Amino acid sequence: MTDVAAFGGFGLGLRRDHYRDFLAGDVAVDFVEVISENFMVDGGRPLRVLEQVRAKLPVILHGVSMSIGSAHGLDGDHLVRLKALADRIEPLWVSDHLCWTRTSAHNSHDLLPLPLTRAAMDVVCANIDRAQEALGRAMLFENPSSYLTFPEDEMTEWEFLAEMSRKTGCYLLLDINNIYVSASNHGFDPEAYLSGIPADRVRQVHLAGHTPGEIVIDTHDRPVCDAVWNLYGLAIGQLGEVAVMIERDDAIPPLPDLLAELDRARTIAATTRVEMAL
Amino acid sequence: MTQLLRAQDEFLACLLDDGALLPMGWDARRAAGMAVYRNAYQTRLIDVLRNTFERTARLVGEDAFSQAAAHHLITHPPTSWTIDLAGAGFAETCAELFANDPDVGEVAWLEWEMHCAFTAADGAPMTPTDFAATTADFDARQWDELRLELIPGTALRPVTYDLVRLWETLADSQQAPALERLREPKWLLLWREGEQPVFGLVAEAEALALANLQQGGTFGEVCVALMKYFDAADVATNAGTMLLNWLELGMIQRIHS
Numbered sequence: 001m002t003d004v005a006a007f008g009g010f011g012l013g014l015r016r017d018h019y020r021d022f023l024a025g026d027v028a029v030d031f032v033e034v035i036s037e038n039f040m041v042d043g044g045r046p047l048r049v050l051e052q053v054r055a056k057l058p059v060i061l062h063g064v065s066m067s068i069g070s071a072h073g074l075d076g077d078h079l080v081r082l083k084a085l086a087d088r089i090e091p092l093w094v095s096d097h098l099c100w101t102r103t104s105a106h107n108s109h110d111l112l113p114l115p116l117t118r119a120a121m122d123v124v125c126a127n128i129d130r131a132q133e134a135l136g137r138a139m140l141f142e143n144p145s146s147y148l149t150f151p152e153d154e155m156t157e158w159e160f161l162a163e164m165s166r167k168t169g170c171y172l173l174l175d176i177n178n179i180y181v182s183a184s185n186h187g188f189d190p191e192a193y194l195s196g197i198p199a200d201r202v203r204q205v206h207l208a209g210h211t212p213g214e215i216v217i218d219t220h221d222r223p224v225c226d227a228v229w230n231l232y233g234l235a236i237g238q239l240g241e242v243a244v245m246i247e248r249d250d251a252i253p254p255l256p257d258l259l260a261e262l263d264r265a266r267t268i269a270a271t272t273r274v275e276m277a278l
Numbered sequence: 279m280t281q282l283l284r285a286q287d288e289f290l291a292c293l294l295d296d297g298a299l300l301p302m303g304w305d306a307r308r309a310a311g312m313a314v315y316r317n318a319y320q321t322r323l324i325d326v327l328r329n330t331f332e333r334t335a336r337l338v339g340e341d342a343f344s345q346a347a348a349h350h351l352i353t354h355p356p357t358s359w360t361i362d363l364a365g366a367g368f369a370e371t372c373a374e375l376f377a378n379d380p381d382v383g384e385v386a387w388l389e390w391e392m393h394c395a396f397t398a399a400d401g402a403p404m405t406p407t408d409f410a411a412t413t414a415d416f417d418a419r420q421w422d423e424l425r426l427e428l429i430p431g432t433a434l435r436p437v438t439y440d441l442v443r444l445w446e447t448l449a450d451s452q453q454a455p456a457l458e459r460l461r462e463p464k465w466l467l468l469w470r471e472g473e474q475p476v477f478g479l480v481a482e483a484e485a486l487a488l489a490n491l492q493q494g495g496t497f498g499e500v501c502v503a504l505m506k507y508f509d510a511a512d513v514a515t516n517a518g519t520m521l522l523n524w525l526e527l528g529m530i531q532r533i534h535s
Contacts, residue, residue: 037359040360041362041397042399043430044470044473065360070286071283071285072286102290103287107356108290108315109323109356109361109364112293115282119280119281146311148311148312148315151304215310215311
């Protein structure tokens with residue numbers, strides 16, 4: 001499987017509220033990320049917009065429905081359409097989540113948690129092998145946020161991700177907010193998580209907001225909080241060249257607000273690297 | 279069946295049914311986690327239905343719409359990998375739940391077909407000039423066997439309300455919906471004009487002609503069907519007028535002769 005070349009830069013998720021901004025002029029980002037499934041359609045305006053944006057900027061295809069942890073295997077139609085989209089858009093890379101979304105009968109349209117077991121590892125790796133073979137490229141997989149763990153768990157999530165990447169050659173998309181959310185919900189040390197991730201396999205970082213509470217929920221509907229910024233600062237000091245992105249999916253603010261958050265990500269990365277160089 | 283497969287089937291069954299028992303050995307913390315997933319599932323999908331069927335929601339009111347959407351999720355849990363298809367069958371659900379108000383099912387049908395047409399395959403409509411050039415040397419047999427391919431996203435159904443007027447008033451939440459029953463049977467015809475789905479009311483004769491073409495019928499078969507509506511001597515003229523109108527509207531993308 002071919003390597004995924006590192007791309008250092010700062011980007012945003014391309015959302016409908018901002019289509020006009022991106023089509024009208026230059027937006028100060030190095031790339032955009034789109035939800036793959038929104039563009040795995042036969043035709044119409046969404047694809048036209050994506051092609052116009054792609055003419056200006058590198059694009060990352062980020063999926064939510066591959067269901068890589070599904071014991072029922074992958075959906076052939078989904079794979080065929082994703083391959084067609086990737087061939088059309090020529091993205092920087094194609095990513096999805098370490099999760100499952102469906103059984104053979106129904107789809108939850110949610111990123112459901114996997115038991116961290118040997119049996120789940122076998123299923124995930126077989127599905128990743130099939131997906132990468134079908135797409136003809138190595139993929140990235142993102143650590144999910146989760147609201148429960150399983151009594152049968154046999155390893156930590158970071159151990160699972162490291163072994164999954166080693167066995168399949170896939171790369172990792174590290175969502176710093178998801179680490180924070182899951183650490184809060186399950187009581188693990190987020191710094192231990194970061195230390196356990198193979199830094200050389202990480203190609204992208206997500207930053208997002210969450211809703212605090214007894215169970216912290218990954219809502220992507222508010223700015224990144226200070227605790228997540230701090231964790232990002234630690235992460236960026238351990239990682240190589242990565243693409244960093246603000247991920248906002250709900251209560252989407254005007255573009256300048258998101259660009260201001262992205263500037264903070266740039267500043268933290270620059271400061272961290274200067275401090276490390278001294 | 280593997281243990282993981284069984285566990286995932288059990289997990290999803292719990293997600294879809296608030297009353298389902300949790301897996302053996304789950305404590306209160308895990309039960310609270312499952313409640314988060316259940317809530318997210320229902321909230322996300324009801325939001326998707328509300329966004330897709332915005333005018334239907336306005337027509338029936340928020341509470342009635344939420345109940346209809348929740349009912350639909352129970353009777354039609356999503357099966358596709360794309361959440362865009364979560365609204366499949368919702369127009370039929372509305373027609374059943376609001377059986378005494380056929381306008382509800384009709385508006386829901388229109389919203390669903392608009393949604394589907396928006397991302398339908400891109401058509402390349404024939405111009406009247408192209409069509410005239412292609413068919414210039416056709417003889418009677420070729421006209422009789424001519425098949426016309428409509429652009430993707432085209433849809434038709436009979437309606438009892440003036441959906442054009444109702445659609446306009448439902449665009450404005452401050453305006454009362456214009457519920458005007460049609461005096462004679464009409465069909466709603468929807469197609470895509472460039473990137474934009476558009477629609478209008480057409481007479482039954484034209485609708486059945488288009489439905490015939492959609493099902494692969496020939497122009498000759500369409501003319502035979504039109505004899506129900508026009509004198510035999512006028513059928514060819516009326517069919518020709520309809521054909522020219524479809525070409526001018528950009529509804530024909532290919533001919534097969």
